[in-house]
Amino acid sequence: MRILFINGPNLNMLGTREPGIYGAKTLKDIEAALQIRSDKCGTEIDFRQSNHEGELITWIQEARDSFDSIVLNAGAFTHTSIGLRDAISASGLPTIEIHLSNVHARENFRHHSMIAPVCRGQITGFGEHSYFLALEACIGFEGGNA
Numbered sequence: 001m002r003i004l005f006i007n008g009p010n011l012n013m014l015g016t017r018e019p020g021i022y023g024a025k026t027l028k029d030i031e032a033a034l035q036i037r038s039d040k041c042g043t044e045i046d047f048r049q050s051n052h053e054g055e056l057i058t059w060i061q062e063a064r065d066s067f068d069s070i071v072l073n074a075g076a077f078t079h080t081s082i083g084l085r086d087a088i089s090a091s092g093l094p095t096i097e098i099h100l101s102n103v104h105a106r107e108n109f110r111h112h113s114m115i116a117p118v119c120r121g122q123i124t125g126f127g128e129h130s131y132f133l134a135l136e137a138c139i140g141f142e143g144g145n146a
Contacts (some may be wrong), residue, residue, distance in 0.1 A: 001042075002024045003138045004067040005034070005131070006059055007049035008075035015098075028127045031085040037132060041139055053077055053084070060087040060095075069120075069141055070095040078103070078113050089118040094141050099124040 007027060007142070010017060015026035024122065032049040038045045041048055050056055056077065063070055070093050077084055079098065088095045097115055103127030123130045 001069075001139065002044045002046070002067045003038075003071060003135065004059065004063045005031075005045055005047045005071045005073075007047075007073045008053075008056055008077045009051040010064055010075055011073060012049050012051070025128050030131055031040075031121055033128070034135065037135060040041050041135070043135070043139060045135075051080055057083050057087045060084070060091050062093045063093055067093060069093055071098055071131065071136040071138065072096070072115065072119070073098045073100070073130075076116060078115055081114055085114050085118055088101050088115055094120040094138070096137055097122045097124075098126050098130040098134050100130055135139060 011027050015029070027049055034047065035046065048059060056074065060070060060072075070088070070091070072084075072088070072095055074084055074097070075083065078099070095118070097113060097119040103113075104124065113122065120141075123133045125135070126133060
């Protein structure tokens with residue numbers, strides 16, 4: 001099973017950007033720990049980050065030919081991007097929306113997700129563990145459990 005992890009804007013700043021909200025670990029720290037877990041599960045992951053909406057859209061479009069599912073932390077684009085929504089829908093791949101913080105306990109503008117209606121599910125508020133929960137959910141897709 002191949003899973004594409006896509007991270008959106010400002011996630012390259014993890015560890016230094018508002019650690020009280022997003023935690024002290026960097027995106028590279030999360031990726032390294034996730035790779036260890038993925039290896040134990042016999043799952044292949046590809047982990048990417050971009051601050052550019054168009055690049056995220058291209059990766060989602062290309063994933064259809066190479067991956068079994070997508071885990072997407074779209075950051076601020078979650079709340080604004082119809083382009084990401086349309087790319088997820090067109091890909092046909094099960095996609096999980098994740099967030100480090102509980103977006104529903106934050107500012108009102110973060111309460112609405114443009115991508116949620118076309119995602120398989122949403123994991124929010126578990127810090128770095130959101131990534132691991134998403135990995136487990138994707139593995140469940142393959143086993144017919146999700």
